[in-house]
Amino acid sequence: MTHGPTSGPTPESQTDGEAADGSRHEREYPTLLDQMGGVQGVVASTIPVAVFVVGNVAFGLQPAVISALVAGVAIAVWRIARKQALQPAVSGLLGVGVAAFIAYRTGDARGFYLPGLLFSAACGLAFLVSMVVRWPLAGVVWHAVNGDGQSWRADPRLLRAYTFATALWTLVFASRVVVQGWLYNADEATWLGIARLAMGYPLVGLALLGTIWAVRRARRDPAPA
Secondary structure, eight states: OOSSTTSOSSOSEEEEEEOTTSOEEEEEOOOHHHHTTHHHHHHHHHHHHHHHHHHHHHTOHHHHHHHHHHHHHHHHHHHHHTTOOHHHHHHHHHHHHHHHHHHHHHTOGGGGGHHHHHHHHHHHHHHHHHHHTTOOHHHHHHHHHTTOOSGGGGOHHHHHHHHHHHHHHHHHHHHHHHHHHHHHHTTOHHHHHHHHHHTSHHHHHHHHHHHHHHHHHHHHSOOOO
């Protein structure tokens, strides 16, 4: 989601205020990609899932659970050792830990994917409701993260753009629930893991591109009289 037509997929900075000499100065904000741990963080977050899928097929549930946990810990330690952002490392390790615990306690490989499935269902419902009440979450989340308030709602162009973007995100979450939910009920643990990987960041990337396009187009439209 962008703040301006000339920024990248996420704006690098926003105006913070006026200095004593009358000049404008900028306060730097991390991009959405930075907050996810950068490209390395995005790639690393998929490794425990891939390890679990391969481990479950090759060796069974318990080795797969252990392997996924080891991969999650190794990635967290590696990121901390490199003095990279701590939050993505901790969040990733926590997510893997919860998924592995559920799989171990239920004795079913499908349990590893249940938290993600429930998360997608909750997000899809939240994004859908936000459109109904005219507080589209695509805009609310982006402007909240970047600390520039919710005044964008007064601009009909941006309200329409973020509503469209929110609809895209709703489709992403809904597609995950439908496809992965069907595989879960069909007891297809291996295909469920493959679907989890295929419907993860690739779909997020498409939704981001759609959001960028919608917001940039809205900003180019003439302002309402």
